Amino acid sequence: MSNTHSATPVRELGADSPAKGLICRNCNATYDLIAQHACWQCFGPLEVDYDQAELAKVTREQIEAGPQNIWRYAPLLPVGVHPEDRVSLNPGLTPLIDAKNLAKALGMRKLWVKDDSANPTHSFKDRVVSTAVSAAIKLGFDRFACASTGNLANSVAAHAARAGVPSIVFIPHDLEPGKIVQSAIYGGKLVAVQGSYDDVNRLCSELTETDDFETTAFVNVNIRPYYAEGSKTLGYEVAEQLGWRLPEQVVVPMASGELLTKIHKAFEESAEIGLTEPGKVRVFGAQSAGCSPIADAFAEGTDVITPVKPTGIAKSLNIGDPAAGPYAIEACRSTGGGMAKVTDDEIREGVRLLAATTGVFAETAGGVVVATLRKLLESGQLDPEAETVIYNTGEGLKTLDAVSSLVGPTHTVKPSLKAAKEAGLLES
């Protein structure tokens, strides 16, 4: 946060932004830019509605002149055009890695890894939390909160610490130890809920209705529309990093399905407003077999999601009742993409393969994406000749337990040349 303009009068949310309000994804009812996530008329999910003419004024040069983080895309977001409005760890502009060795291993012509573990708290959640809490302050909230499978908890607690704002984050009690310690270390309240993520989410929805939580912003509940928009930057960034070109195929991990729909939206939007040439990006969704309600609905040819009780090692994707599932299915269908699910063993092998070929150590969600990529190539759904981007959304250090049985020292020796010789280290 910069305080250089602290004398400037406080602007309302949306001032100098292309966002003109909220719109229901279901019935198209419109609302002002308020703290609301579900339509009062049909209960459909709300999202930010933009003035297309304003979006179309944004130029490549304007973006390129911006900061080296997500805020370079602020002219395409509902908040953050003015630096002093940003409540942020300044995530973004994470590496887009030319994954030559992985492409070769999989028989692909051109493969990129978008590595969002490079964000400040090491997941893509820093993007959505930055847009959410920046909006929250504008909307008059004075405490940050979330329901989380871990990565979001880390990010909300860290954003609150940097901003000096109280926080209260809710997590399932059985998360990976790393994610628990990382959320707790920043201070603030950390509530372990004895239930699944979906239980945590329900509890948070109930809490938003209480007087005690009236000024608490649950980033992914009562201010969800502003949160979700942060994910758009993962589409725009890839386009910019490719030299303002769209890739031909992308593979995206799915929990709620929201990330995939927003990346898809960013690609469509960037072509519509002329930042990139028109082009169709085939969008593919990845889930773990332990929690695959979206991939299963896709496979069955329906868009009705049947909630499941999640299991398996890809805990950051374990949302059994995914709110944006139908929209993710629509994005994959409409672009000629697809979906697949992979087992825990395939996920572990995906983590290992990615690390060994790119130097990127991903959390299990990244393993889901690599394993899904492989599966979609084997089934012929994904074209090995088409330029492809896969998204790694989190850090391997957060899910060490999942792979610690897989790898370890290859040799153990006493500290002597003799011992090294006996261990075979001198036969290179």
Add this chain to the structure above:
Amino acid sequence: MSNTHSATPVRELGADSPAKGLICRNCNATYDLIAQHACWQCFGPLEVDYDQAELAKVTREQIEAGPQNIWRYAPLLPVGVHPEDRVSLNPGLTPLIDAKNLAKALGMRKLWVKDDSANPTHSFKDRVVSTAVSAAIKLGFDRFACASTGNLANSVAAHAARAGVPSIVFIPHDLEPGKIVQSAIYGGKLVAVQGSYDDVNRLCSELTETDDFETTAFVNVNIRPYYAEGSKTLGYEVAEQLGWRLPEQVVVPMASGELLTKIHKAFEESAEIGLTEPGKVRVFGAQSAGCSPIADAFAEGTDVITPVKPTGIAKSLNIGDPAAGPYAIEACRSTGGGMAKVTDDEIREGVRLLAATTGVFAETAGGVVVATLRKLLESGQLDPEAETVIYNTGEGLKTLDAVSSLVGPTHTVKPSLKAAKEAGLLES
């Protein structure tokens, strides 16, 4: 790595670089840019020797037009001016954070945190490994290796994976589990040595003399001069991020002491060659009480280091026989700086305080720096009115065990509003 100039003939190490050779820090004997780390005449340590006139030609504009990573400083380094010569994960340009809340907590006027946990493998080691392995390829080596307390092992293994080069890394057998898994996941050989870091280091020195390791580059042993230069970027970056100004005080963690001496060198050099205004930066060194040979020698007014057997939680700093100790002492003395050492409890509290005030979760080495900062303020050695930069060199997720007893969920509840009420969550 870019392959855009793959048709260009291979240049020798040092071509188009300001580096003119190696020079003995002790007796000033000079050498060509070869794979050598100790002086043949006096056994003193060698470092890269530059043509000052060439360095002085480097401009701010030239650097600012470079890439968003350490290679923008390539004109000041022995290798990497040409993009195709870089064997690298492209670390650097990590955040310099205006630590307002921490400054306030400690009664300081202006405090910055240089957060090098943002590098690809989440420590400053990516900087030194990038310069070392780029030089190694030029010098004809075909395998990357190191002796490591963990962070370096992670970085060498990841660099090797990205470059498609074999690696063999040596670590003490009792490292934090995170650092072991993170090094192993990238593939390559990982040798757990049943001894201390100093034992590991001795074994590696012996191995470099064997025929089987003739073409193996131990980044911090036989090509150490090129490795050490990477640390200079941590000085230049801070100067550039401050708007080409020098800070008044810095606090740097010490293991071998090399990082501190190179940051000091970068500040002196940047003023000498006109990239910044002349200015004296008071340099302070931080060690843990479990391994404080440099701080102890400083306190005793000597520059003779008495080796120790390291203990304590700051494992990444646990070098009992620190090669650059005397030079670190000289840097602190000559600038009117100082040194201090801190206990494990103070280190833990330092990690917690940094996280709670800045949103930066540091490994124990970062806790050492924050605790030392506090101690130097209390003793009056550090001026609270002077603009200060502290260096966090690693990631908290790598040393979770050290703080896991300190923090955890503040509440545990069943997933119901009733349970939340009973737990006192509705009395905000």
